[in-house]
């Protein structure tokens with residue numbers, strides 16, 4: 001069974017752990033280097049990307065995590081997690097760190113403020129069984145994608161779900177709806193990688 005970590009510095013960690021467990025993975029929180037070294041893939045949760053960025057430094061995880069992502073570890077970021085995985089952030093804080101992994105440019109809080117949060121039914125490429133209910137909370141959108149990036153879903157003409165190899169990002173929060181299909185897609189990616197290694 002694949003072991004998938006959830007970066008547990010801030011954000012909705014518990015919801016991701018539950019969604020991964022429901023999707024058939026062994027899910028563990030990751031706060032230290034040794035825990036990061038032991039996982040086959042990592043989820044970066046929703047929350048606040050600027051805070052997570054700062055805590056990655058405090059917990060000495062920034063460079064080890066960059067290195068694992070560069071070496072091909074599967075990763076999935078929802079909302080703030082997508083922002084962290086992006087190559088570049090617009091409307092971020094100037095000192096905000098990027099992990100790379102997704103050759104995309106995202107705009108932080110692009111859909112508006114907390115009061116502009118919304119939900120839609122969304123078809124996501126690679127997710128079988130019809131649309132998913134997508135919850136957007138002070139969500140980013142993806143403004144530019146590199147040649148290796150596949151757009152899996154869009155809202156209002158803006159990309160909100162992307163994949164580059166084994167790295168996945170969504171502007172929305174599938175961990176909040178009890179629908180495990182997006183996590184299922186990620187668990188499959190991690191399994192495929194592990195089988196190919």
Ligand code: GLN
Nearest residue numbers: 046047048049079080138
């Ligand atoms: N606006 C948050 C950020 O910039 C993301 C919000 C979320 O994860 N729901 O990190």
